[in-house]
Amino acid sequence: MTPFSRRTPGSFHPNALAARARALRESGAPLIDLTLSNPTAAGIAYPEDEILSALRDPRSLRYEPAPKGAPEAREAVAAWHLRHGARLDPAHILLAASTSEAYSWLFRLLCDPGDAIMTPRPSYPLFECLAELDAVRVAQYPLAEEWGWRLDLATLEARLDPRARAIVFVNPNNPTGSYLHPEDWLRLQEFAALRGLAIIVDEVFFDYGWTAAPRLSSLAGPHLALTFTLSGLSKTAGLPQMKLGWIHVAGPEPLREEALERLEWIADAYLPASAPVQLAAPRWLELAPLIQARILDRVLSNRDALESWLGPASPWRLLPASGGWTAVIEAPRIHAEEEWALRFLHEAFVLVQPGYFYDFEREAFLALSLLPPPEEFGEALSRLERIFRSV
Ligand SMILES: Cc1ncc(COP(=O)(O)O)c(C=O)c1O
Known part of the structure; x- marks a missing residue:
């Protein structure tokens, strides 16, 4: 023992x-x-001087905790996404120390011990470890290789764990480099909304498209189900050492408001992202x-x-x-x-x-x-x- x-x-x-x-x-x-x-x-x-000089903000010398993250950093994240045509309300964005931490918050928000999250396969190998650390199980659904690794809802339905609380999708998927298909997105929203499931979309690699083809972000509606989009500086600005990730919350009201309130409560228990990093984030996003x-x-x-x-x-x-x-x-x-x-x-x-x-x-x-x-x-x-x- x-x-x-x-x-x-x-x-x-x-x-x-x-x-x-x-x-x-x-x-x-x-x-x-x-x-x-x-x-x-x-x-x-890297533009080294610019990256480092962004850390010299005198406001870093004062501790002003904000559970959802510093307002100027959340505004910068919203401004970043506006470049790609997504108009986000900074009030719907929370900052965490990384995408991995954001996953952990979402698992705690959505799952009781023993509940499950549906994760794609093949995909990012860390899901199982992150879920297990939160006493959550992973149930996998295969992506359809013959259709370029698209989401196959019939298979997802067949594999749906009776205790599933959320469906994870990675856009574009790591390592297959496949983006969310518009038809699949709409059908996934309907599927999840009907069953009371949440959707978590990991978009850390979203900007690294290899062609000029249009790409669909999960930030685009309709959001019939509670939908969390994750990203962070690690890939967006190629700065994994700075430790800053974010969650955007979308979905029908009043579900979204309740999710935000509960997430803020989780974030308040940790207050994880460091002040100098949050204050530097707007500049780093300009360099991204x-x-x-x-x-x-x-x-x-x-x-x-x-x-x-x-x-x-x-x-x-x-x-x-x-x-x-x-x-x-x-x-x-x-x-x-x-x-x-x-x-x-x-x-x-x-x-x-x-x-x-x-x-x-x-x-x-x-x-x-x-x-x-x-x-x-x-x-x-x-x-x-x-x-x-x-x-
Ligand atoms: C799909 C995916 N999500 C998240 C992460 C980790 O991001 P972070 O450094 O923000 O925790 C990675 C890292 O490789 C990844 O491949």
Whole structure:
């Protein structure tokens, strides 16, 4: 008998791939990490002076707690979204220390212990951990691969957990880079409203679209169901270290007002985002288009390199995608994805993520970060050449 709850894992042993990568790194092997998700470690040029000088606001010297977040920061978030045509009321926005924390608040708002949230698969791997920490279960619904990873309501309905309280959707999804489809959005709203479910849409990668095609944000109505849209500085301004995320609350009244009141109560218990960061956020959001352009440029150049390197006749298939920071390739099924990833590591010192990391329903997918510097990305591809051409 230990004094610990079951919310933390019983074992912290890394899996075979992570253990092998760590051993190689420690032995000084020239590892290229194509799992990189941290833009500040990718050699992107940031406007450093402007970022730092935004922190020198004398108002930071006074503590003036505001549970929903500093009004000027919430106004800046509303102004940010107006650039994309969404007219938001700052009163409907709450600031948290990150999107991850925002998830936790929403799980506490919507779920009692043992209730469930419906999460897509494949998708962002942190849902399960975040939910378990709040004594909430995750029930998964598969996205429809054959329709470009669209939401399939019939499957969602078939998999609906009897204790589901909310449906999560990631727009665009990580790692498949697929955006919300307008038809699916309307039908999802009807589906959730009829069943009294909330909708949580994670739009952290929304601005990283790869084409000029129009993209639908969940900030656009109709909001028949209680709808929470999440984003934050981590991806929007490429500043994960600054720790600022936000939640926009939409939905029919009086449900929305009640949700806001209860969320404010949760936020008041933590008062998590730091004052200097909140006061700097308006300036950082002004810098965000520049930072985004540099990150997007990087992502697209690596994606182009990968596409032309694989070529159309390759038995390796680059999955079509429309946005985000990741490329997914389907590997020939002569090996399981974990074996491919181990081969990449042993034979080329290149680290990638096997699809199971994102809970792909079938084999054999590998996810490659498009963030690394182009020289490193190109070097990884040339090291992988022999393995790629061997099938
Ligand atoms: C889909 C998705 N949501 C949220 C996050 C985390 O965001 P934050 O740093 O604001 O917690 C990530 C990080 O990679 C992500 O991929």
